Amino acid sequence: MSRPDSLTFPPHLIPPLSPYLPRPDSRREDPSSLPFLTLTYAASLDSMLSLAPGVRTALSGPLTKSMTHHLRTRHSAILIGVNTALADDPALNSRLVGAPLSSQPRPVILDPEARWDFTSQSKVIQLAERGEGKAPFVVAGEGVEVSDERRSLLERAGGKFLALRRGKDGGKRFDWGDVLRLLKSEGLDSVMVEGGGEVINSLLGKEGNRYVDSVIVTIAPTWLGKGGVVVSPERSEGAQLRLRDVVWQGYGEDVVLCGRIER
């Protein structure tokens, strides 16, 4: 029997997305390559991800929601920042009908200060225990203390804490190159970055955007208004950040924009 929230993605929508997605096994042979990185999120007409920090806000319609769940099966990892984990109690699996565990992405939470307060009741842990998704890898700052209890809760579900040196900005963020090398060393060859705002803006910034292989954005026909979490990266001197190889497609009332960063 299918689960109550199981989704289907119409097969005719797959070919137009494929040029923007990692090819299976394409990077596996080359140990020096970094994982393929797809940046994907849903935004309002005023480039907002949510009504306010810490508030989960549904933007995608049924078709773009099913697209996101298709994208999840096409990547080996799905990455979010800790504020999104705190705000959303996310599932981070694919709810496509019949998606086997082998096609589920590995959730990765960037959590430099180990702030994510997951419990055995957290959705992502419960799904992992039921075999409906993989347990998360939590990337915490090197030397940050994590209790044995939390560590073993995560490990029992099949996940783990990974320690990573923190970046130069007072230790609040990781460097994207370090994150991607760490994921590669864990056998993860492709990653979709879903958010939230800080993660997306830093990835689109000067240091981060060189690692982005493709961008897939859902735009929903609504304005969330001032005060929301906005996608608007720091400006790099002298250069506007732009997409090339751009394709727009109507998905019901939403639009999906695919492209690659112009270098």
Ligand SMILES: NC(=O)c1ccc[n+]([C@@H]2O[C@H](COP(=O)([O-])OP(=O)(O)OC[C@H]3O[C@@H](n4cnc5c(N)ncnc54)[C@H](O)[C@@H]3O)[C@@H](O)[C@H]2O)c1
């Ligand atoms: N519409 C969407 O597609 C979408 C997607 C994801 C999240 N959201 C929403 O976004 C909001 C959360 O966004 P946010 O901006 O508050 O936080 P966020 O989820 O981007 O988390 C930010 C935190 O991640 C950590 N981090 C580690 N390395 C980092 C790096 N290199 N760059 C940036 N952060 C790094 C830091 O601790 C930082 O404070 C929530 O309301 C959530 O519902 C919406």
Ligand SMILES: Nc1nc(=O)c(N)c(NC[C@H](O)[C@H](O)[C@H](O)COP(=O)(O)O)[nH]1
């Ligand atoms: N595509 C998309 N459309 C939306 O309308 C919306 N709100 C998100 N939000 C993404 C989301 O905030 C995080 O990536 C999660 O936290 C994943 O959570 P789920 O696995 O869906 O529970 N994403």
